[in-house]
Amino acid sequence: MAKWTPTHEAPEPLEGPVVATITGGTVLWFVLFLVQLPFYGWFDDHGRTWWLWTCLAGAGLGLIGIWYVRGRDAALKRAAAEQDESGTRTPE
Template identity: 60%
Template sequence: MGKKAYRHPAPEPFEGDIRAVTVGGTVLWLVLFVVQLPFLGWLDDHDRMWWLWTCLAGAGLGVLGLWYVRRREAALARGGDAGARSNT
């Protein structure tokens, strides 16, 4: 009944080294996938095969994310962010 809605301005977006973060996350998922390969029998016996496929999906999505980041950086380098600036 007496709730107040506090409105704060949105913070500025963080522009760090997005490519390094994406590559690091992708490599981490891929390493986790490879580390689990020797334990296929144990994973199958304990109904934990989803661990393996989750790591593979994470690595695949990381590759997709790297493709997206590279295209985004190329568009920003070409000046493709001019449309985004005019919308604000």
């Protein structure tokens, strides 16, 4: 089987308010869980309790995502500061 090789370079990753986006999504998943929680009986009667647990899982995974993107954002800022510091420092 021949190995597939891309014929063009990969585009630069999109940067934006990643931490805010992940935090907003996590909050949304948790709010959806809380809104559906009073209707647990109806969901249970109709075999749809997985809707609740999906929202709770989304909120839980979102917490992991917030931890991850905050660390990534901090690492990117550290790297940019180090690069800026080394670029403006005069040789002694």
